[in-house]
Amino acid sequence: MRTGSDKHRAAVVTWAIPTQSAGQNSWWLAMILCALLGAMAAFLLLVGPFDQAAVRRLVRASARTSVLLFSTAFVASSLAAFFPGVTTRWLLRHRRQVGVSFAFSHAIHLLALVLLADFFPHPFIDDLSLLGLVGGGTSYGFIFVMAATSNDRAVAWLGPRRWHLLHLIGGWTIWVIFLQSYLPLALLDPRYAPLGLLVIAAAAMRAGSVVRRRMSPNNETTGDPKCAQPS
């Protein structure tokens, strides 16, 4: 017979372990996405003059590819819970590859910032704030640690609970940085509205899936134990 705490432990474990990863053979998706991101960066830097405008275009473009990839990985399990089907199951299975591609995209953001600081330091350096550096730096720490632990060996090494906690805190930290970047921009410029709405919708979806799970009579998993994923 399962006690209350057994039941709780089972719930934590089934939600924490990414039991439906796509396996080693599916890294082709990450390779294709990273190749496309690399091509985008090369195009923006190498076509036309190498000036501050070109580097800033790469900063903005990489932030946009990052928010798309991040949001996709962030809501993959919620989408699968709300809209079970072939596409959402496929996305759930490939969430790690999407997450690692997000890390690559944001490494390009970092590379563009290094180029900006090196070749065109003003006004970039003058505009930096301590709060921005701490927030951005912390997010980068999470991004690279989360990418490095997106594999079964890391889950086994850290243990499901710690792995889940790391990815939960890291995911929401990154989300906050996207929100504080895109929300003010969206309020000032309607062209940013889709990105601002995307960031808010991602959080709403995650929160909705938690509420749904809590209200479900069998709140241990998404319903299908094989699909159990952290949300």
Ligand code: HEM
């Ligand atoms: C210390 C680290 C970081 C620095 C110094 C930094 C710096 C910048 C700068 C200067 C821009 C404006 C580029 C321009 O408009 O010309 C920018 C844009 C942006 N950054 Fe970063 N960034 C950092 C980390 C991050 C992180 C960790 C995230 C997200 C998790 C992020 C998300 C964004 C977004 C969303 C934009 C707006 C892009 C747009 O206008 O479409 N940044 N960043």
